[in-house]
Amino acid sequence: MIEGLIALWIFMLAAFTGYEVISRVPVILHTPLMSGSNFVHGIVLVGAMVALGEANGATEQLIGFIAVILAAGNAVGGYVVTERMLEMFKTKDERNKKGEQE
Amino acid sequence: MNTVVQLCYFVAAVLFILGLKGMSSPRTARKGIVWAGIGMVLATAATFFHPDLHHTVNYLLIIFAIAVSGGLAWWSGKRVPMTNMPQMVALYNGMGGGAAAAIGAVELFKAVSQIGATQAQHLTAQQGPGLEQAGQFATGHGYVGSLLGADHAALGISGALIGTVAFSGSLVAWAKLDGRLHRNQLLPAQQLVNLGVFAATVLFAILSYYTAGSAVIIAFFVLALVFGVFMAIPIGGADMPVVISLFNALTGLAVGFEGYLLGNPAMIIAGTVVGAAGSLLTQLMAKAMNRPLTNVLFSGFGTAAAGAGSDPEGEMKAIQAEDAAIMMAYANQVVIAPGYGMAVAQAQHKVWELVELLQERDVSVKFAIHPVAGRMPGHMNVLLAEAGVPYDLIYDMEEINAEFDRTDVVVVIGANDVVNPAAKNDPSSPIYGMPILDVAAAHNVIVIKRGKGKGFSGVENHLFFADNCRMLFNDGQKAASEIIQVLKKL
Numbered sequence: 001m002i003e004g005l006i007a008l009w010i011f012m013l014a015a016f017t018g019y020e021v022i023s024r025v026p027v028i029l030h031t032p033l034m035s036g037s038n039f040v041h042g043i044v045l046v047g048a049m050v051a052l053g054e055a056n057g058a059t060e061q062l063i064g065f066i067a068v069i070l071a072a073g074n075a076v077g078g079y080v081v082t083e084r085m086l087e088m089f090k091t092k093d094e095r096n097k098k099g100e101q102e
Numbered sequence: 103m104n105t106v107v108q109l110c111y112f113v114a115a116v117l118f119i120l121g122l123k124g125m126s127s128p129r130t131a132r133k134g135i136v137w138a139g140i141g142m143v144l145a146t147a148a149t150f151f152h153p154d155l156h157h158t159v160n161y162l163l164i165i166f167a168i169a170v171s172g173g174l175a176w177w178s179g180k181r182v183p184m185t186n187m188p189q190m191v192a193l194y195n196g197m198g199g200g201a202a203a204a205i206g207a208v209e210l211f212k213a214v215s216q217i218g219a220t221q222a223q224h225l226t227a228q229q230g231p232g233l234e235q236a237g238q239f240a241t242g243h244g245y246v247g248s249l250l251g252a253d254h255a256a257l258g259i260s261g262a263l264i265g266t267v268a269f270s271g272s273l274v275a276w277a278k279l280d281g282r283l284h285r286n287q288l289l290p291a292q293q294l295v296n297l298g299v300f301a302a303t304v305l306f307a308i309l310s311y312y313t314a315g316s317a318v319i320i321a322f323f324v325l326a327l328v329f330g331v332f333m334a335i336p337i338g339g340a341d342m343p344v345v346i347s348l349f350n351a352l353t354g355l356a357v358g359f360e361g362y363l364l365g366n367p368a369m370i371i372a373g374t375v376v377g378a379a380g381s382l383l384t385q386l387m388a389k390a391m392n393r394p395l396t397n398v399l400f401s402g403f404g405t406a407a408a409g410a411g412s413d414p415e416g417e418m419k420a421i422q423a424e425d426a427a428i429m430m431a432y433a434n435q436v437v438i439a440p441g442y443g444m445a446v447a448q449a450q451h452k453v454w455e456l457v458e459l460l461q462e463r464d465v466s467v468k469f470a471i472h473p474v475a476g477r478m479p480g481h482m483n484v485l486l487a488e489a490g491v492p493y494d495l496i497y498d499m500e501e502i503n504a505e506f507d508r509t510d511v512v513v514v515i516g517a518n519d520v521v522n523p524a525a526k527n528d529p530s531s532p533i534y535g536m537p538i539l540d541v542a543a544a545h546n547v548i549v550i551k552r553g554k555g556k557g558f559s560g561v562e563n564h565l566f567f568a569d570n571c572r573m574l575f576n577d578g579q580k581a582a583s584e585i586i587q588v589l590k591k592l
Binding site for chain 2: 003004015019021027029031036040041044046053054057064065066070071075077079085086088089
């Protein structure tokens, strides 16, 4: 469905999108952002699922299984650590509110 | 059904871009990651209905793998301390690269077995009367590139190469940051060997395109794995953040390429966006360190072979906590320059307590953050945020450097290379040219440090020998506690 030149267009537009989205990020968010973009390429999980899902024979199944294992670790781990980091970026008010509850 | 799956991918891609956009501001950052997370769940759920999936056992394997690996990653991600974030990012990134490479491997081996099947069919056909099939074989699917199509095969193999290098390279980065690996060289003339291995890897990548057997493909993957290790080994600890960012971008690219091989638009878009964003981030980091990317990758910075720089003159002068506390208490302005060592000592909470005490005495206190303080850009901000420091007290290097000559006391805690004036004054120093926090310009500098050791780069720090510098030899947390005790009594 996405072939040849169409894919080239998509690659080009996606590349500019990535560049633009990042270019306005303040330094204090660089680490969470690196972690966040690390999470986003966890989408490799859907590819790994397809690779294992359409596998025939033990070799393909084994490699596909490894792919899903690795990809799931990327996606889930990436989400958890990013979320934990961003959890700390609270305004003073939010922080005080939390302090009162404790 | 396939249309629904594809629509889910479309929505997921939109959510990823919105999520990354949201992460570009502290106010919306938490919403951003949640959006991206929803996109991921949606895409994953939709994939179970993908028309190419078959065999019940494959479904079971998928569910089993996601449950086990996802569960482990959840558990470890929740437990890892904030100081160890960089190596966790490296580890998860390596897994993503490995997954992209494994997808490439499955598709390549599948192509090989298909070629094998066609040839076997062809052989049986030859024994019979089917002569026209012989002609088809000559023009037909005799090798990987012709079976998959030139574009699919080329991008699939490139993605596998990049993903494999990102996989083994990230694992080395993880091992180095986690303190499990200290070697900077495996072989003599490592850079030359690397060049050779790289050439061989590319050669076997090309051969994989023209092969009809699995031996070449296996050799290709082994070479790519070795190259990833060799590439990351010589890179010094101080440069690791740049390298992790680079591997992050490479993984994104690999995911995009494998997405094209599988005809999966969500992978193409998300992977390419991350590839571009990661490249920019890598550039920003390299710029912050004033080191061209080529230097980071090929100079072997921080290795024993690098020039040690000139020896500083004078000697270190020690100071006790009481005197340090009095100096700070009667200062007009105090600037704290924290480094990774502060976080390792878990001193950030104590430091913040100290700062609050100083603020009560009407001392103006600011935090000066070097772009690569901690182990990644912004890492120190995360660590300070964790301790409750509001971010309006935190200043970037550019903002604070002009203020040091108006500052009475600078407290350097757990930082070393980023305050080393040798980066400005000593052309023979390996860190010459790196922008630094200009703390030596302040009236007094107090360095809180456990011992006389060198920084992460292995370079002697000239600051410690300066006339206006005093060394408070103690663990960061204990030193801060002692100063707090004295301040409370004043």
